[in-house]
Structure formats: C-alpha cells, structure tokens
Amino acid sequence: MGRRAAIIERAVGLDYGAFEHGRLAFDYEALIATAGYDLDEVRSIQREVGVGDTPLLELRNLTRLARRLAPPGKGARIFLKDEAANPSGSFKARRAALAIHEAKRRGYRGVIAATSGNYGAAVASQAAIRGLDCIILQEVFDSAGRGQPEILEKGRACEAYGAEVWQLTVGPELFWALLLLLEETGYFSASLYTPHAVVGIETLGWEVGTEVRERCGRAPDAVVITHAGGGNVTGTARGLLEAGCDETQIVGVSVDLRGLRMDSDHDFNRKSFTTGHTGFGVPFLANPDRVDVPRNAARPLRYLDRYVTVTQGEVFYMTEALAQLEGLERGPAGNTSLAAAFVLAQEADADQIVVVQETEYTGAGKHPTAQLTFARELGVEIRRAHPRENVPGAVIAIPRSPEEIGVENWDLDDVRRSFLRRAAGDAPLASLAKEDLDFLATEVKAPVGTVKRWLEDADRAPHF
Amino acid sequence: MDRDGGRPGEWVEVRIVLLEPGERAPSLPDDTARTPLEARVHGFLERHANVGEVAAVTTVLGRRVAGTLVRVQPAPGHSFGRPVPELLAIGSELRARLRGSDGADV
Numbered sequence: 001m002g003r004r005a006a007i008i009e010r011a012v013g014l015d016y017g018a019f020e021h022g023r024l025a026f027d028y029e030a031l032i033a034t035a036g037y038d039l040d041e042v043r044s045i046q047r048e049v050g051v052g053d054t055p056l057l058e059l060r061n062l063t064r065l066a067r068r069l070a071p072p073g074k075g076a077r078i079f080l081k082d083e084a085a086n087p088s089g090s091f092k093a094r095r096a097a098l099a100i101h102e103a104k105r106r107g108y109r110g111v112i113a114a115t116s117g118n119y120g121a122a123v124a125s126q127a128a129i130r131g132l133d134c135i136i137l138q139e140v141f142d143s144a145g146r147g148q149p150e151i152l153e154k155g156r157a158c159e160a161y162g163a164e165v166w167q168l169t170v171g172p173e174l175f176w177a178l179l180l181l182l183e184e185t186g187y188f189s190a191s192l193y194t195p196h197a198v199v200g201i202e203t204l205g206w207e208v209g210t211e212v213r214e215r216c217g218r219a220p221d222a223v224v225i226t227h228a229g230g231g232n233v234t235g236t237a238r239g240l241l242e243a244g245c246d247e248t249q250i251v252g253v254s255v256d257l258r259g260l261r262m263d264s265d266h267d268f269n270r271k272s273f274t275t276g277h278t279g280f281g282v283p284f285l286a287n288p289d290r291v292d293v294p295r296n297a298a299r300p301l302r303y304l305d306r307y308v309t310v311t312q313g314e315v316f317y318m319t320e321a322l323a324q325l326e327g328l329e330r331g332p333a334g335n336t337s338l339a340a341a342f343v344l345a346q347e348a349d350a351d352q353i354v355v356v357q358e359t360e361y362t363g364a365g366k367h368p369t370a371q372l373t374f375a376r377e378l379g380v381e382i383r384r385a386h387p388r389e390n391v392p393g394a395v396i397a398i399p400r401s402p403e404e405i406g407v408e409n410w411d412l413d414d415v416r417r418s419f420l421r422r423a424a425g426d427a428p429l430a431s432l433a434k435e436d437l438d439f440l441a442t443e444v445k446a447p448v449g450t451v452k453r454w455l456e457d458a459d460r461a462p463h464f
Numbered sequence: 465m466d467r468d469g470g471r472p473g474e475w476v477e478v479r480i481v482l483l484e485p486g487e488r489a490p491s492l493p494d495d496t497a498r499t500p501l502e503a504r505v506h507g508f509l510e511r512h513a514n515v516g517e518v519a520a521v522t523t524v525l526g527r528r529v530a531g532t533l534v535r536v537q538p539a540p541g542h543s544f545g546r547p548v549p550e551l552l553a554i555g556s557e558l559r560a561r562l563r564g565s566d567g568a569d570v
Contacts, residue, residue, distance in 0.1 A: 065562060110525070133525045143499040149542040156540045159506065164523040167504045168482070170496055173489050177482060177503065265495040317554060324555030325562070365542030373545025384550050398550045402558065 007183050014194065016294040023432060024423060025439035026295055028302075035098070035195035039242055042098060043203050049129050051097045052203050054085040056211045056355075061325040066345045069403055076221065076348035078341055080356045081208055084330055088125035088157070089118065089361030091204055095231065096122035096190065098200035103188035104130045110187035114178040116140065116151045117275045118360055123190045124161035134163040135187065137178055141169045143265050149374050150274055150333070153365030170268045191293055198235045198297040205239020208355050209248065219245040221352040224341040226334070227252035227307070228280035230288055230298035236357055237303035249305045253340040254281035256309040256408065257392045269378055270393040272312050272371040276336045281309075286418045301412075301419055301444050308407035310339045311390035313397040316368045317405065318342060332368050334360030343407045372396065416444040420451060421458045429455045469514040470536040476509045477538040478521055478531030505529050506538065 014034060019026040037045065046052040059078045067075030083091035100123065103111045110133030113123045120136040127134035136158045140151045147155075147167070158165045166181070168174055182189055191197060205223070212220045223240060225233050237250045255277040260267040262279040271277070285307070288296040318339040319332040341356045348354060364370060372382055375396060383389075385397035386404050399405050420440060424432070429452065432440075440455075441448040470476045483501035507521025507529060519533040 061562060065558065068561065135525070137503075141502070141504070143495075147541065149545075152540045152542040156542075159524070162524060164525045164527065165506065169499065169502045171483075171488065171492065171501050173483060173501050176489075177501075261493055263496055264493045265499055266493075316551065320551050320554040321558055325558055364544050365540075367544050368551060369548050370543060370545040372548045372551070382548070382550050398554075402561065 007179050014293070019295065022435040022439065023427060024425075025436050028299065028442070031295060031297060032195045032199065035199040037098070037199060039202055039206060039239075042199055045101050046094060046097045046200070046203060049093075049097050049126060050087050051093045052086070053207065055082045056080070056208065056215075057082055057326075057328070059322075059326050059356075062321065062342060063345065065321075065325065065402060066342060067350065070346035073350055074346055074348065075350050076345040076352040076354045077216070077350075078345050078354050078356065079212065079220075080328075080338065081204065081358055082328075083204070083358040084334065084361045086122075087129075088122045088161070089331075090122060090334065091201065091232070091358045091360075092117070092119040092122035093125065094204055094235075095119065095197040095200040096126040098196040099123070099188075099190040099194070100126035100130050100132065102196050103132060103190065106188070108186075108188035109133060110135065110185060111190045112137070112178060112181055112185065112187045113190040114138075114174050116148075116154065118154065120163075120165075121154055121157040121161065124158040124163035127163065128161045133185075133187065134158075134161070135166065135181055135185070136163050137166045137168060137174055137181070139170060139174050139268075140167040142268050143169060146269055146378075148269055148274055149365035149370045151365075153363060156365075170263065170265050172263050193229070193231070193293050193296045193298055195297045198231050198238070201231060201235025202239035202242060204357065205236035205241075206243045207239070208236070208357065209240045209243030209245040212353055212355060213243075213245075216353055218353065220248050220355045221348060222249040222251050222341075222344055223355045223357055224251045224253055224337040224344060225357045226276040226336045227254050227300060227304075228275045228277065228284065230284045230296065230300040232357070233300040233303055234298045237300075250303050251306045251308065251340065251344065252281070252300060252304050253308050253310060253337050253407070254278045255315060255336050256311055256390070260392050267393055270375070270380055272375050272380075272396065273315070273333055273336070276333050278309060282415075285415050287422055299443065301416065302442060303445065304412060307410040307412055307415070308340055309410065310336060310405075310407055311387045311397065312392070313385075313390050314339045314387050314399060314405050316372065316396070317399045317402075319368050321402070328359070329362055331360040331362040331366040332371065333366070334358055339405065340407050342402075343405060413446075416446055417454050417458070419444055420454055424455055424458070429459050469512060470509045470519070470533060472509055472511050474509045475506065475537055476519070476521060476533055477504055477506050477535040478519055478529065479504050479534045480529070480531040503531075504534070505531065509533075
C-alpha cells in the first residue's frame with residue numbers, strides 16, 4: 001500500500017494529505033487550485049494545441065420534431081456543443097491538453113493513461129504534439145479474444161498518434177498494470193481524476209454559457225451532460241458558474257446498463273456502450289474517491305440538479321436521427337445526452353434553451369451498425385420495440401417512434417443519503433464538527449439542516 | 465495477413481500473461497476469476513519466430529517487450545459491421561413526421 005501511494009505521488013506530484021482537515025473534511029477548492037491555472041490560462045493552453053472553441057450548433061429539425069411531440073407552448077430550442085471538432089475527436093482533448101502540458105512543464109519524459117475510452121486517444125494526440133512518449137492501457141478483450149469494436153478503434157487511434165498500447169482482457173487489475181508500468185518507466189500518470197483533468201473541462205461549460213447568452217440573449221436553461229466518472233459534470237458545471245450561469249439546471253445522464261457486471265467476462269461484450277453508463281455513473285456518484293488518486297477532483301454530487309438514465313436503444317435511435325435530420329454523423333456514446341435532451345426539451349417551454357454538452361467522432365467500430373452487428377453476433381436480440389423492453393445484455397429495443405423516447409428519473413436525495421452514510425462512516429453525528437457538516441453539505445449540494453437530519457436518520461437506522 | 469511466422473523487424477502482436485487465474489483480484493465474478501489476465505502489445509519482431517513461440521518485440525517507443533507471438537501484421541478487426549434493418553427505416557419515418565400539413569419538406 002505504501003509503495004502504491006509512493007508510485008502515485010511521484011507520478012502525479014501531489015501530496016493529498018495537505019488538504020485534509022477536521023474529522024472527514026478536505027479543502028476541495030484548494031485541491032482544484034493546485035492545478036495552478038485560471039480559466040484564461042487554461043483557454044490559452046488549449047488554444048495553443050487547437051483544443052476548444054468548438055461550434056455550438058442549433059438543431060432546428062430536432063427542435064421542430066420535439067415541438068410536434070410536445071404540448072402547445074412546449075419544446076425548447078436544442079443546441080449541440082460539437083466536441084467532436086477537437087483534435088482526437090472528443091471533449092477529452094480538453095482534459096488531456098492540460099494534463100500533458102503539465103507533464104511537459106514538470107519535465108516528465110512520457111505519460112501513461114489507463115482508459116478504454118476516448119481519453120486514451122486524446123492523451124496520445126496531445127503527447128504527440130508535446131513530444132512526449134505515451135503508453136495507453138485499455139481493457140479490450142473477453143477470454144475468447146473478442147475485442148469490443150469501439151475499444152479496438154480507440155486502440156487503433158492511439159497507435160495512429162504514436163502511442164504504445166497495452167490491450168488487456170477484462171478485469172479491474174487494469175489499475176495494477178498501470179502501476180507496474182508507471183514504476184518501470186517513471187512516466188507521468190495522466191489520471192482522469194486529478195485537478196487538471198477537471199479544470200480542463202471548465203472551458204467547455206464557460207463556452208456554452210457565454211455563447212448561448214450572446215446568441216440567444218439568455219443563459220441556457222438546462223445543460224445535459226453524459227455522466228460516468230464525474231469529471232464531465234464537475235468541469236462543465238464549474239465552467240457555467242464561471243460564466244455567471246448560476247440558474248442553469250445541471251442534468252447528468254447515463255445509459256442504463258443495470259444488471260450487467262462491469263468485471264464479468266461474460267457481460268463485458270454484451271453491452272454496446274463502454275462508458276457514460278450506470279456501471280460507472282452510479283458508483284461514482286455515491287463514492288467518488290474510488291479511483292487512482294486519494295481524493296477525486298471530480299465530485300458531481302456537488303453540482304447535479306437532476307440525474308436521469310436512457311436505454312441503449314434510445315441512444316442508437318437518436319444517433320440515427322441526428323445524422324438523418326441534422327446531417328451530423330457522430331458516435332453513439334457521445335449522443336447519450338442528446339437522447340435525454342430531446343425528452344427534456346419537450347418538458348421545457350418553447351422559449352427556453354437546452355444544450356447537449358458533447359458529441360464524439362464516429363467511424364469503424366464506433367458506428368451504430370458496428371455496435372449492433374457485434375451485439376447480434378454475441379446473441380443480443382435487437383428489435384423495434386418500446387424502450388421498456390430493453391434488457392441490458394439481452395435485448396436492445398429500438399423505439400418504434402420518437403414518442404417512445406423517454407428518460408428514467410433518479411431520486412438524487414437517495415443518492416445523497418447513500419453518499420453521506422459512506423462519507424460519515426462509523427462517525428456518529430454528535431462527533432462531527434461544524435467544518436465537517438459544512439463540508440458534507442457542499443459535497444451533496446444540500447442545506448446543512450437537511451444533511452443533519454439525514455445523518456440522524458442513518459444513526460437511528462439498524463446497523464447490519 | 466495471418467501467417468505462421470514473422471521475420472525480424474516485422475510488425476507483430478505478442479500476448480503476455482500478467483496474472484494467472486489464481487493470482488487475480490479478490491471478489492471477481494467466477495467467469496473472470498477463472499481466466500488469466502492477459503495483455504496484447506504490438507511491436508517490431510526482434511528475430512524470426514513462429515506463432516505460438518516466445519518472442520521479443522521493440523515497441524514504437526523503443527522499449528523491449530517479450531511474450532508469445534500471436535499474429536503477424538495484425539489487423540485491428542473492427543469495421544462498420546453489416547446493415548442493421550432496425551435502423552434503416554428511421555430516417556424516412558422521421559422525415560415523414562416532419563412534413564407538416566403545409567407540405568413543407570425537412
């Protein structure tokens with residue numbers, strides 16, 4: 001354990017102990033501030049490498065469609081932040097730009113990241129620009145040697161940018177393998193959970209808030225953000241606040257994959273979404289500090305106003321709709337928030353504005369035809385049916401009409417209570433000081449009085 | 465190009481066993497716990513080897529990695545798949561929906 005902490009500290013360069021105080025509090029803003037860059041500096045670093053300032057597109061045809069489905073007077077304008085326009089094709093470039101700039105500044109010779117997602121290609125692309133070596137580890141294969149097509153594509157992209165890629169079989173030991181390589185190489189760990197990785201996304205939120213105001217004369221009413229590890233929600237929400245959009249509703253959305261085990265060899269290839277889903281989204285909400293660094297800079301519960309899920313079939317449907325009605329061919333994983341936004345826009349008034357916070361690039365392996373062909377080969381049934389017939393791993397129901405597209409609402413208070421029970425641990429309410437309670441209230445975006453009440457309830461509940 | 469052996473300097477794929485089934489992380493589901501944790505790495509073959517034999521490669525970073533040779537000039541293997549009938553009708557269905565009573569096109 002001590003060795004693990006030492007490896008991480010050397011690879012990340014942060015002493016997390018310095019932020020702890022009280023019984024369980026830590027100074028979150030001070031941790032974020034260690035990133036050492038204000039928003040203008042981040043923007044400058046990103047511009048240097050062609051990252052950011054991505055187009056904000058109005059989806060007029062999808063808005064028209066939403067208005068046909070919605071009651072009179074409803075149907076908000078839908079905007080899309082085209083993050084696929086970044087080098088390497090996703091918003092992850094914003095995180096990578098900062099992390100790699102930092103690695104270079106501190107004199108590391110190379111960088112390593114463990115990720116099966118777009119972050120790998122983003123890190124490899126930025127490392128290429130900055131002249132650093134790059135190793136990417138991915139979880140790709142099941143025991144039969146079948147690679148998830150989307151992840152194979154990302155591995156290919158990493159190699160295209162000059163990275164050395166380690167493609168692993170299913171298992172949480174990806175992190176252990178990362179440690180081995182870090183120890184062997186002394187490279188920088190481009191973690192998704194250090195302050196830089198979060199601060200890099202603030203520009204995204206800032207751009208959305210500022211441009212919507214300029215073009216539409218009002219702040220966005222809701223920004224819909226795909227949620228997995230929490231960095232996307234955290235960074236975007238902070239950026240919106242920086243742009244003065246403190247009334248904007250922050251909505252997180254994940255693809256519903258409940259019932260599938262993320263570490264199961266059998267289940268691994270029976271899902272069509274490798275990130276942005278409940279397998280990450282739910283655990284990370286209730287316990288962000290489950291990652292490769294002691295305190296996760298990504299803390300979505302501090303910012304979320306609403307959390308919803310959508311089914312795989314609905315996202316595939318909306319991916320098709322985006323291409324066929326708006327002439328934008330984008331990767332399905334990046335359209336998770338589009339599916340939710342399409343529903344939310346119908347709930348909102350026609351003069352309101354809903355923003356889809358991202359897109360990702362598409363191509364072989366990522367495309368819906370690639371994913372659904374693969375799913376079929378693995379015995380997953382695909383049919384046109386109501387989304388309620390979706391069974392993760394067994395059935396993908398493609399909606400028969402746009403009316404069938406909906407979202408499932410999650411009770412965020414349930415999640416908050418779960419978070420508090422874990423954060424407070426065995427400490428009875430009476431043992432917590434004011435600083436601890438204030439900290440917890442900020443962590444879950446609830447009033448201190450409510451937090452106290454929830455902790456009291458937890459104290460009184462039987463312990464098993 | 466899946467051949468039985470690779471020449472020195474050829475781009476190949478090697479497989480490395482990182483953890484045997486008994487060495488894996490605790491609390492894994494049975495199906496995963498029963499299998500080894502393996503990694504695949506690409507690199508330039510050091511000397512001639514046949515598929516299935518131990519071989520060392522030099523990666524694009526100039527690092528040496530040894531494993532079992534599995535493929536020569538490995539193709540990533542992903543594609544656009546085949547047409548998916550359940551998606552094919554969506555475009556025209558939606559365009560029809562958007563054509564209003566005024567007959568205006570999308």
